[in-house]
Amino acid sequence: MGGSVLALQFFFYSKYLLPVYIAVGSAVFVLSLRLLHALDREDIELISDFLKPYPRLGFVTRWFEKLLGV
16 A cells, blocks of 8 residues: 555655545555455444444445445
8 A cells, every 4th residue: 555655756746635645545445454354244244333323424334335245
């Protein structure tokens, strides 16, 4: 993740590209989680249990399930 962001900054450096750097780093992180099968159903349930006091954040667990294929 860090390597991809550093490579991107090396070729396209600008302080205005910070959101792009964050998006690229996040995309590489999620891709690595999916490829390594680092999360399973129990992890998603733990996140869901943690977010139960905040019903407006229920979309987070659904998003993780769809994005990571869990």
